Amino acid sequence: MSTGTTVKHTLDGTPPQPGNRYGRMEWAGAFGDLGTLLPFVIGFIAVTKLDPLGVLFSFGLSMILVGLYYRTPMPVQPMKVIGGVAITQVGVVSHGMIWGAGIFTGLLWLVLALTNTLQYVARLATRPIICGIALGLGMSFMRNGIKMMGENWPIAIAALLLTFLLLKSRRFPAMFALLLFGLAVAIVTTPSLLTQLAQLKVGFKLPEFSLFRFSWNDLVMGTLILGIPQAPLTLGNAVVAVTAENNRLFPDRPVTEKKVAISQGLMNLFAPFFGGVPMCHGVGGMAGHVRFGAQTGGALVIIGGILLVLALFFSSSVDIIFKVFPMSVVGVILFFAGIEVASAASTVSREKPDFYVMLITAGFGMWNMGAGFLAGVVLQLLLNRKWVQV
Numbered sequence: 001m002s003t004g005t006t007v008k009h010t011l012d013g014t015p016p017q018p019g020n021r022y023g024r025m026e027w028a029g030a031f032g033d034l035g036t037l038l039p040f041v042i043g044f045i046a047v048t049k050l051d052p053l054g055v056l057f058s059f060g061l062s063m064i065l066v067g068l069y070y071r072t073p074m075p076v077q078p079m080k081v082i083g084g085v086a087i088t089q090v091g092v093v094s095h096g097m098i099w100g101a102g103i104f105t106g107l108l109w110l111v112l113a114l115t116n117t118l119q120y121v122a123r124l125a126t127r128p129i130i131c132g133i134a135l136g137l138g139m140s141f142m143r144n145g146i147k148m149m150g151e152n153w154p155i156a157i158a159a160l161l162l163t164f165l166l167l168k169s170r171r172f173p174a175m176f177a178l179l180l181f182g183l184a185v186a187i188v189t190t191p192s193l194l195t196q197l198a199q200l201k202v203g204f205k206l207p208e209f210s211l212f213r214f215s216w217n218d219l220v221m222g223t224l225i226l227g228i229p230q231a232p233l234t235l236g237n238a239v240v241a242v243t244a245e246n247n248r249l250f251p252d253r254p255v256t257e258k259k260v261a262i263s264q265g266l267m268n269l270f271a272p273f274f275g276g277v278p279m280c281h282g283v284g285g286m287a288g289h290v291r292f293g294a295q296t297g298g299a300l301v302i303i304g305g306i307l308l309v310l311a312l313f314f315s316s317s318v319d320i321i322f323k324v325f326p327m328s329v330v331g332v333i334l335f336f337a338g339i340e341v342a343s344a345a346s347t348v349s350r351e352k353p354d355f356y357v358m359l360i361t362a363g364f365g366m367w368n369m370g371a372g373f374l375a376g377v378v379l380q381l382l383l384n385r386k387w388v389q390v
């Protein structure tokens with residue numbers, strides 16, 4: 001019996017994949033990754049003194065291209081190990097080392113993907129290990145979010161309540177309320193902010209392209225101090241876990257570890273030559289975008305476009321613009337992103353061995369995601385060979 005509904009198909013007989021959308025929920029979800037993006041971007045600009053133009057331009061262009069290509073909220077984030085070391089060891093880590101680490105990272109993931117070596121490594125990531133990575137990363141995000149909220153607990157508690165009340169609202173998304181609330185808090189606590197915003201300098205400027213931003217020594221030291229320690233975290237979080245999460249949330253738009261690694265490699269090969277920092281597709285960013293409403297790559301195009309405008313026209317004033325985001329409110333965003341990431345752990349089976357592998361991976365992952373991945377692989381191997389029993 002006909003229902004009167006016609007399903008269109010492409011020439012090869014498959015249903016057409018949905019395109020990007022740019023409605024209010026995509027706009028709300030576009031800001032869902034501020035909890036991880038903003039602290040690192042501020043750190044790179046304010047602490048390491050990298051040029052805001054190059055940093056924001058690289059992020060903005062990468063986000064737009066990624067959103068258009070994947071058509072899902074595939075995130076673009078700073079690499080956390082590299083960022084953490086660069087920001088906390090300013091006297092040791094130079095700009096050239098940051099860019100050298102980006103080149104190494106880009107080459108590493110391209111080589112692993114194009115030689116198909118990555119598929120053998122990815123096979124080690126069983127469902128319990130992937131769930132453990134999600135649980136550990138989610139708990140880490142929640143912990144860091146709570147730390148950021150500690151800067152002003154009354155404001156953070158009000159923001160938490162506001163988010164809970166509006167989290168399911170499509171008429172007035174929670175993210176819009178958080179941004180407006182954060183702006184109001186910033187104006188009240190910093191009365192001169194409106195005057196500073198009114199004096200923003202607008203001036204078009206293109207990033208400087210250079211093949212000589214770093215030396216051979218920068219490349220070697222950046223690889224050893226920054227790039228290699230980052231690699232295990234990137235494998236677990238930004239290749240294996242984000243692929244699994246994308247395919248769980250958007251089975252109509254599946255991706256592969258190879259595809260994710262290639263795009264990650266390409267981003268990191270171009271960014272250093274414009275003064276950008278190493279970037280990845282961290283699964284926490286996808287959770288943040290989705291938690292606040294994003295369902296397509298339109299969210300990435302939106303936030304990427306905003307960052308591109310800031311880079312090209314307002315790079316000399318970004319320190320003022322960032323003041324409209326109180327860290328206590330940004331912590332709330334990160335906290336909810338953590339909840340979304342950790343919820344993926346619910347897909348693990350109820351078998352006791354799988355549960356143990358997930359918990360061990362998560363426990364070590366809260367300290368170091370690379371160590372968590374390795375611990376999970378080792379325990380899984382021991383259980384499979386029945387060398388240990390739980």
